[in-house]
Amino acid sequence: MTSRTLVMGVVNVTPDSFSDGGQWFETDVAIAHGRTLLEQGADIVDVGGESTRPGAERVPEREELDRVIPVVEAMTGRGAQVSVDTMRAAVADAALAAGAGLINDVSGGLADPDMPGVLAAHGARYVLSHWRGHSDVMTGRAVYTDVTAEVLAELSDRVRAIRAAGVRADQIVLDPGLGFAKNAKHNWRLLADLDQVKALGYPVLIGASRKRFLGQILAEAGAESLPAFRDRATAAVSALAAAKGVWAVRVHDVAGSVDAIRVAQAWREAENER
Ligand code: PMM
Numbered sequence: 001m002t003s004r005t006l007v008m009g010v011v012n013v014t015p016d017s018f019s020d021g022g023q024w025f026e027t028d029v030a031i032a033h034g035r036t037l038l039e040q041g042a043d044i045v046d047v048g049g050e051s052t053r054p055g056a057e058r059v060p061e062r063e064e065l066d067r068v069i070p071v072v073e074a075m076t077g078r079g080a081q082v083s084v085d086t087m088r089a090a091v092a093d094a095a096l097a098a099g100a101g102l103i104n105d106v107s108g109g110l111a112d113p114d115m116p117g118v119l120a121a122h123g124a125r126y127v128l129s130h131w132r133g134h135s136d137v138m139t140g141r142a143v144y145t146d147v148t149a150e151v152l153a154e155l156s157d158r159v160r161a162i163r164a165a166g167v168r169a170d171q172i173v174l175d176p177g178l179g180f181a182k183n184a185k186h187n188w189r190l191l192a193d194l195d196q197v198k199a200l201g202y203p204v205l206i207g208a209s210r211k212r213f214l215g216q217i218l219a220e221a222g223a224e225s226l227p228a229f230r231d232r233a234t235a236a237v238s239a240l241a242a243a244k245g246v247w248a249v250r251v252h253d254v255a256g257s258v259d260a261i262r263v264a265q266a267w268r269e270a271e272n273e274r
Pocket of ligand 1: 129
């Protein structure tokens with residue numbers, strides 16, 4: 001049987017995330033939200049304490065720890081598979097000690113030179129994303145001659161660097177980093193070239209959920225396009241990404257993507273039975 005694409009549900013413990021506006025800021029509310037996502041079929045909950053939306057300012061490390069660790073402890077205490085969305089080695093270290101099984105680093109290890117050492121020490125799974133700088137500068141760095149070739153080359157460089165620091169190949173998951181130093185055209189090109197990302201030989205995660213490039217196609221069609229109205233388009237990306245055999249999708253609305261992936265899975269299995 002073909003292995004199913006996993007659903008990673010987002011629990012942002014931030015007051016300023018672009019897509020859910022800090023709705024889940026309170027620790028208890030974040031924990032309750034994480035539980036709901038698990039009930040809806042999330043395979044992993046991704047806990048984040050720092051917004052990465054374009055233009056966002058950095059959160060002090062102490063505050064990020066205070067936001068994230070209690071939620072990680074509560075979620076892992078209930079047997080959930082927890083990932084932590086952080087660019088900081090100290091937060092990754094504390095989260096892994098608190099029971100997280102995966103670190104999701106949108107900077108691919110570039111934001112904090114200590115990140116590879118922490119991953120090597122814990123042996124934890126690591127989502128390595130393509131990144132060209134923090135939120136305040138990333139829009140200006142969305143300049144490519146051939147986006148796919150450049151993203152693949154830069155991801156490969158990061159893989160080499162973290163492997164040299166002692167991280168094993170089987171710890172690594174790659175993410176093209178949609179929206180991170182990329183405009184809508186770049187995102188669509190990378191999705192269309194997903195097979196090339198997969199060909200690097202690592203599991204692939206896609207994070208398209210509620211992003212601006214989905215809002216743009218909805219707006220062009222005259223549909224509601226604010227982040228809260230992007231979940232159906234997100235589920236469509238999940239189905240198509242699952243059809244391409246990605247390892248996981250990172251989404252805010254879990255229920256829609258769980259169904260979308262069921263459909264893609266049944267379709268793929270019928271193809272494989274031929
Ligand atoms: N996007 C966001 C945050 N974390 N992690 C990964 N691996 N891939 C992504 O595309 C990604 C991410 C931004 O979205 P949010 O502000 O809703 O969390």
